[in-house]
Amino acid sequence: MTSAVWHPFFQHATEPDPVRAISTEGAYIRTDRGPLLDAVSSWWVVTHGHNQPQIVQAICDTAGHLDQVIFAGLTHQPAEDLASALVGMAPAGLDHVFFSDSGSTAVEVALKMALGYWKHEGDGRNRIAVIEDSYHGDTIGTMSVGERGVFNAAYDPLMFGVDRLPFPVGDRSNTLDAFETLAATGKMAALILEPLILGAGGMRVYSADVLAGLRAICDRHDVLMIVDEVMTGWGRTGRLWACDHTGISPDIMCTSKGLTGGVIPLAATLASGRVFRAHHSTDRRRTFYHSSSYTANPIACAAALAQVRLWQASPMQDRLDALETMQGERLAGLAEDPRFENPRQCGTIAAIDLKVPEGGYLSEVGPRLRAHAIDQGVLLRPLGNTVYVMPPYCVTAADLDKAWGAIASFQV
Incomplete structure (x- = not known):
């Protein structure tokens, strides 16, 4: 096939x-090679299922009378309604919504908000703390706060330095002790983290106690907490937000992916009143200078609002609980298989590692497993030797049998 497309x-x-x-429909993608079960929610974005009728209808209705309008100095009802809904659903205290167009951008916005806050407060804080093996996106700022490696080695001259915390292991105190020491210096502007589970970093899971402990340290030392819920939000960890497992409220929270049900790009960065007020001034130099051409696109906002209404009107918690149970049962079926190790689960996300001599993201077993799964009618996207299943919430028990069967039938 000859194509001009350069794929990501x-x-x-x-x-x-x-x-x-x-x-596309439901949990499936119809392709030129037959139907594929979308066991990775098309890069973790599809929540209720492909081509969800209410979301599609909202897009059609809005496109018929309102398309893109500049959002600097103008507003529109889809954005106003969506912002109000998000504030009502978010952890307490996140009262301001800044729209953008992707998860990476939402995190860039969050970092700029945090640094702008300390600049406007007259404090010299400018250090960012991160957890090792994290991934927050592929723009310069988000690569800087992510793990350094094959994803971004070529761009190292462009990236800024950060302070890295060890991933929580054992009794988890290693991470908390390291952050306590850094925070006590008074130089920490913000901590950014993926709550409970690292996505592209290998689906590594840590406890809610660590998340709560990090929030407590931020409170003690007046460090802003940025929570990247781009992947974890909208039910992936078994609750609406991963933060809901502990009841914590971050100072800034990022959401995208499932925000529109995975139908159309949109992102939002939610901030506390404290962060907003630092930029609110008669001095125009304190304006938050960030935008993109398609900020708060009305059609995308309408899609997101339809997704939110589905979430509010449906027994979503029951659906998440059922999916979590089904995933756990099938993961347990491979736990004793000598070809696999380190089974783990966080809500609706289940992962396991293939035992191979060469692990890591560049492990050759990943592309082979992906090809094998496609032959079995399943779309998987292993992270090297880590294979995971993160399906849309409309998936059935038979669908999950198909996904895990494709994994079990793979010969290492």
Whole structure:
């Protein structure tokens, strides 16, 4: 196949031609090679299912009378209604919503908000703390606060330094002790983290106690907490937000991916009144200078609002609980298989590692497993030797049997 397209995270010199998608519905993508069970929610974005009728209708209704309008100095009802809904659903104290267009951008916005806060408060704080193996996106700021490695080695001259905390292991005190020491210096502007589970960093899971402990340290030393709920939000960890497992409220929270049900790009960065007020001034130099051309696109906002209403009107917690149980049962079926190790689960997300001599993101077992799964009618996207299943919430028990069956039938 001859194509002008340059695909993301895709090595054109070694990969076979991409599978061509034709249509989508529910948990499936119909392709030129037959139907594929979307066991990774198309990069973790699809929540209620592909082509969810209410979301599609909201897009059609809005596109018929309102398309893109500049959001600097103008507003519109889809954005106003969505912002109000998000504030009502978010952890307490996140009262201001800044719209953007992707998870990476939402995190860039959060970092700029945090640094702007301390600049405007007249404090010299400018250090950012992160947890090792984290991933927050592929723009310069988000790469800087993510793990350094194969994803971003070529761009190292562009990135700024951060303070790295060890991933929580054992009794988890290693992370808390390290952050306590850093926070006590008085130089920490913010801590940014993926709550409870690292996504691209290998689906590594840590306890809610650590999350609560990090919040307590932020409170003691007046450090802003930024929570990246781009992947974890909208039910992936078994609750609406991963923060809900502890009841903590961050100072800034990022959401995208499932925000529109995975139908159309949109992101939001929610901030506390404290952060907003630091930028609110008759001195125009304290304006928050960030935007993108499609900020708060009305059609995307309408899609997100339809998704929110689905969440509010449906017994979503029951659905999440059922999916968590089904995932756990199938993960347990591979736990004793000698080809696998380190089974783990966080809500609706289940992961396990293939035992191979060469692990890590560049492990050759990943592309082989991906190809095998496609032959079995399942879309998987292993992180090297880590294989995970993160399906849309409309998935059935039979669908999950198909996904885990494809994993079990793979010969290392």
